[in-house]
Amino acid sequence: MRPRQFDLIAFDWDGTLFDSTAIIVRCIQRAVVDVGGREPSERSAAYVIGMSLHQALAHAAPDVPADKYPELGARYRHHYAAHHDDLCLFEGVLPMLQALKARHHRLAVATGKSRRGLDEALHSAALAGVFDGSRTADETAGKPHPLMLHELMEEFGVAPARTLMIGDTTHDLQMARNAGCAAVGVSYGAHEIDGFHDLAPRFIAHSVRELHDWLQANA
Template sequence: MDNYKLYIFDWDGTLMDSIARIVTSIQTAAERLSLKPPSDDDAKSIIGLSLVPALQKLFPDLEAHTVKEMIAAYKAQYSTTEVASPLFDHVKEMLSLLKAQNKLVAVATGKARQGLNHMLDETQLHQHFDMTICADESVSKPAPDMIQQLLEKLNVKPEEAVMIGDSRHDLNMANNAGVASIGITLGADKRESLDACQPKAIVDSILELKALVTGH
């Protein structure tokens, strides 16, 4: 898995340990709008999707104006919660090795641009990526659009790219775009769900992923 030209990473649950923060923020935002909070598993199930389809899946009876209120409440809660969301250990080392090997490195995330830029600033990872694409710049996963845009902009063929993610939405996006995928079990979905998407490999840690994609 270390012979691809382009390595595309999801963000939440793949590079950053942010699943608990997302789940808590969704549940608290729902409570503030007098909605029944989703269970932990239900909240995890939508991670990776863009916010509007994610909330429509969790709360299918919400009217459009309430969805907007829920988005605002979620963003406010996410930005102020005390639940930590650090990078997983060895992420910077892995990304640095990929760049040293002259690989192209990208992000395809369900986050909005403002949110991702804030995280890139906070983690000082801007220089590690050749391109990033966000939910408000494309069609929500699992549609192939994010990957297709990255391939076009970076002049990479589908067979030269691999998508790495923690959810079935990531891996199904890869399948829909005709690129290979690697699942990682640190985030939203369990191994069984990832395995059903037929990735090339599934790993349980960043160290294992680093060895797989860099050979070190």
């Protein structure tokens, strides 16, 4: 068997493993309007996916005063909860993860979601036990700060050179760079890939199948 290049592979969640980008965008737009803000464009709403909730609200709704952020967050969660059962893994994700587990990679999630949100998603996607570790934005620093990856690397005793971050946003790729890790971008999620190239990902996958094939050959 070919030797592993990476011992730890960390995945973003929304837009990378979970097909949720379009619904998140609509929920952000509706929440902003609910509290009297100007509806953000789809591009602006998509840009904040992956950030911590506070960062995301400040960026997506610059005309909403900070004292309304708790209400804005509550309205976002209200709209998102209404669509919870509509969300699912991208086709091909589970076989990809199973193949990586068979090669004895450590698998982790590094996400802008809350701990409660991630745990609910893992349960609904029947993924409990697939991942060896995870970090969420409400329990450590949000992206692109490298602390999520630093903590995961420390937890498993893995060096940056042996760690790979995979995500669909420039926040993910910048976090990997800040942590000294390699990164792979996926183009089927929240961000357009114009900004990916400056962050020097090892590869840009345009589908889960492409990502799976690259990982089998290179991870």
